[in-house]
Amino acid sequence: xxxxxxxxxxxxxxxxxxxxxxxxxxxxxxxxxxxxxxxxxxxxxxxxxxxxxxxxxxxxxxxxxxxxxxxxxxxxxxxxxxxxxxxxxxxxxxxxxxxxxxxxxxxxxxxxxxxxxxxxxxxxxxxxxxxxxxxxxxxxxxxxxxxxxxxxxxxxxxxxxxxxxxxxxxxxxxxxxxxxxxxxxxxxxxxxxxxxxxxxxxxxxxxxxxxxxxxxxxxxxxxxxxxxx
Amino acid sequence: xxxxxxxxxxxxxxxxxxxxxxxxxxxxxxxxxxxxxxxxxxxxxxxxxxxxxxxxxxxxxxxxxxxxxxxxxxxxxxxxxxxxxxxxxxxxxxxxxxxxxxxxxxxxxxxxxxxxxxxxxxxxxxxxxxxxxxxxxxxxxxxxxxxxxxxxxxxxxxxxxxxxxxxxxxxxxxxxxxxxxxxxxxxxxxxxxxxxxxxxxxxxxxxxxxxxxxxxxxxxxxxxxxxxxxxxxxxxxxxxxxxxxxxxxxxxx
Numbered sequence: 001x002x003x004x005x006x007x008x009x010x011x012x013x014x015x016x017x018x019x020x021x022x023x024x025x026x027x028x029x030x031x032x033x034x035x036x037x038x039x040x041x042x043x044x045x046x047x048x049x050x051x052x053x054x055x056x057x058x059x060x061x062x063x064x065x066x067x068x069x070x071x072x073x074x075x076x077x078x079x080x081x082x083x084x085x086x087x088x089x090x091x092x093x094x095x096x097x098x099x100x101x102x103x104x105x106x107x108x109x110x111x112x113x114x115x116x117x118x119x120x121x122x123x124x125x126x127x128x129x130x131x132x133x134x135x136x137x138x139x140x141x142x143x144x145x146x147x148x149x150x151x152x153x154x155x156x157x158x159x160x161x162x163x164x165x166x167x168x169x170x171x172x173x174x175x176x177x178x179x180x181x182x183x184x185x186x187x188x189x190x191x192x193x194x195x196x197x198x199x200x201x202x203x204x205x206x207x208x209x210x211x212x213x214x215x216x217x218x219x220x221x222x223x224x225x226x227x228x229x
Numbered sequence: 230x231x232x233x234x235x236x237x238x239x240x241x242x243x244x245x246x247x248x249x250x251x252x253x254x255x256x257x258x259x260x261x262x263x264x265x266x267x268x269x270x271x272x273x274x275x276x277x278x279x280x281x282x283x284x285x286x287x288x289x290x291x292x293x294x295x296x297x298x299x300x301x302x303x304x305x306x307x308x309x310x311x312x313x314x315x316x317x318x319x320x321x322x323x324x325x326x327x328x329x330x331x332x333x334x335x336x337x338x339x340x341x342x343x344x345x346x347x348x349x350x351x352x353x354x355x356x357x358x359x360x361x362x363x364x365x366x367x368x369x370x371x372x373x374x375x376x377x378x379x380x381x382x383x384x385x386x387x388x389x390x391x392x393x394x395x396x397x398x399x400x401x402x403x404x405x406x407x408x409x410x411x412x413x414x415x416x417x418x419x420x421x422x423x424x425x426x427x428x429x430x431x432x433x434x435x436x437x438x439x440x441x442x443x444x445x446x447x448x449x450x451x452x453x454x455x456x457x458x459x460x461x462x463x464x465x466x467x468x469x470x471x472x473x474x475x476x477x478x479x480x481x482x
Contacts, residue, residue, distance in 0.1 A: 004302050006340020010262040028370055040372050040443060041436075044379025045429030048387045049422050051380065055388065077422065089376045096250065097232035097357045097381075099348035100298055102341065103257045164265075164336050166313040166329035190415050197419020205426055 002094065002101025002109045003155070010104070012162025017107025023115040024088055030081030034207065046078050047086040051093070053194075071117035072125070072147040072191045076140055077198065079207040080122035087114035112154035120150035129212055136199055136209070137192045144191030148184035152176045231385075233295055233352030241285035241354045245455040246363030248463035253351045255467035260343045263474055265336040270477030271343070277469055278346045285354045295349045299341050306334040306341075357381045362452030371445040378448045379429070387425050394421065 008016075031043070050070035070090075074083035091109050094100040101109050125143035132138050156173045159165075163172070199206050241249070256277075263270050282292055313330020320326060355363075361381050365374045394417050405414055441447060455463070 004299055004337070004341035005257050005344030006261050006337055007302065010258070013261065024373070028372055031372065040375040041379050041429050041433040042426060043372075044376040045383060045387075045425050046422075047376055047380040048383045049425045051384060052387045052391050052421065052425075053418055055391070085373065085376055089373065089380055093357070093360075093377065093380055095348065096360050097352050098298075099233060099295065099345050099352050102261075102344045103254050103348060104261050104344065165309060165333045166315055166327060167309075168314060189411060190418070193412055193415030194419045194422065197416045198422050201419070202423050202426075205423065 002091070002113075003105040003158075005102030005104050007102070007105065007164065008108055008158050009162040009164055012158055013104050013108055015107075016111045016158060017104075020088070020107040020110040020115065023084060023111070027081040027084040027088075031079075031085055034079035034082045043078060043082045043086050044089070046074060046082070047089045047093075050074055050086060051090050054090075068190050069113060069117060069148060069151065069187060071113060071151070072121035072140065072144040072187065073194060075118045075122040075147075076125055076143060076191070076195050076208045077206060079211070080118055082207075083118045083122070084114050087118055090114075108155075108158055112151040112158070116154040117147040117151040121147035125208060126212065129208065134213075136206075137196050139208075140195040141188040141192035144188035145184040147191075148180050148187045149177065152180035232357045233349060234356050235287060235291070235353045237286055237354065239285045239354065241281060241350070244354075244463050245366070245453050245459060246355045246359040247366045248363075248455045248460055249351055249355055250360065250363055250367070252463040252466050253347045255464070256347055256470050257344045259467055259470040259474055261340050263477070265332055265339070267474075267477040268335075269480065270474055271339045273473035273477065274343050274470055277466060277473065278343060278350070281466060282346070282350055285350055287350065287353050292346070292349060292353075295353070296342070296345045299345045302337060302341055306337045309334040309337075359452055362449040365445040365449035366452065366454065369445070371443060374445040374448050375443055383425075383428070383432075386428070387421070390424060391421055 050068075050073065053068050053070055053073070055067070071083065071087050074086050077083075078086065088110050091101060091114055092106065095103055095106050095109070121143040124146040125139045128142045129136070129139035156169075156176050159172055160169045163169075195206065199209060203209050256274075260271075260274055263274075282289075310326040310330035313327030313333065315327055315329040317325045317327050318331075358378075358381055361374065361378045364377060365371075369377075398413070398417065403413060404410070
């Protein structure tokens with residue numbers, strides 16, 4: 001769910017817009033390196049995939065369902081920089097073409113769902129991947145879980161700084177983290193399952209495997225084979 | 230991709246996308262920076278939005294249906310006066326509501342509704358590929374324009390692919406009712422990613438062979454540039470909003 005206009009006050013929304021622009025500029029520089037072999041259309045098609053994946057509902061319990069955010073998936077599949085760009089484009093198209101998420105709140109939504117979620121997912125993925133000596137599924141699940149909490153954390157900070165709503169900050173924080181811990185479990189499961197499915201067919205498409213296996217001797221070839229098997 | 234687009238030939242439809250995007254953004258900026266106590270100003274903004282929607286010939290019912298996307302926040306706003314903190318008033322014989330909560334609910338409802346309405350008008354009068362062209366003309370970095378362009382161009386293809394996969398799964402007797410459906414749904418998403426990516430590779434190679442160089446210019450082909458008069462026409466909306474804000478500021482309301 002995207003933040004609408006007026007939910008967070010204007011100074012904080014504009015500041016978030018500035019942070020988002022800075023983060024996107026950094027990602028544009030970084031993405032040139034990530035995208036050398038795959039190039040920009042791939043990031044565009046990944047944005048399409050994330051958008052389509054968000055439309056697939058997962059049954060939770062009688063009648064209710066949830067959907068994916070996709071930031072962790074983007075970070076693992078095409079890298080953190082290109083992932084930030086793909087998520088930013090998904091959010092921008094949702095705001096500009098589908099009226100989903102406020103135009104002046106785009107900066108807030110990009111900071112939470114594109115920047116914080118993707119970057120946190122990548123750091124956690126890399127850390128867990130190394131710690132577990134290349135357990136792709138475990139690392140992807142951890143990244144999915146943390147990405148949701150990072151986005152929720154971003155919202156809580158924005159709310160404390162510029163919330164226009166008379167609710168106690170600690171109540172909001174508790175509610176946000178409580179609900180999103182649940183959502184995070186779903187995101188973790190789906191992210192891990194999808195990454196495993198892709199790695200099973202085309203491991204060469206998974207950016208995280210290309211990058212972490214070639215640069216990190218700690219990841220044994222045996223573990224790598226186990227994932228692709 | 231169609232998005233919210235409603236084919237038409239109104240003056241709003243004909244405005245270049247870059248002008249509409251900037252005008253919508255400025256208008257919403259004026260709205261969200263207006264203090265919530267200036268109730269009359271929001272009425273003025275609503276009149277402006279309604280006038281633009283009428284100019285764009287968007288049927289009111291259709292407009293309302295598309296604005297339903299903000300419903301979750303409306304529910305949240307309605308609950309605010311009940312759970313809000315601070316001073317309370319009693320209305321309707323016994324219901325105690327938070328004064329601050331009522332103001333906050335009004336603030337969110339007014340600003341979010343105006344924001345959604347403007348975005349719906351933008352989406353209804355601008356084809357998604359023209360939004361990409363407009364962003365290119367606004368000098369968005371080429372890489373972002375490319376990503377946006379590919380997304381807009383291939384959303385339908387990929388969503389259709391996903392629909393076919395779902396149909397095929399249903400034909401094999403699959404129903405997603407329980408948690409144990411997750412692995413199957415996730416595997417189909419994995420397959421969708423691989424197919425999407427491989428399609429992207431093919432398309433990209435085909436485009437390169439026809440001379441595509443990845444510049445933003447390729448995406449603004451077929452869209453019109455905007456001269457000063459056109460910009461002035463488009464920016465009349467945020468300018469009128471500023472005038473409304475100014476008037477509300479000086480009045481006691």
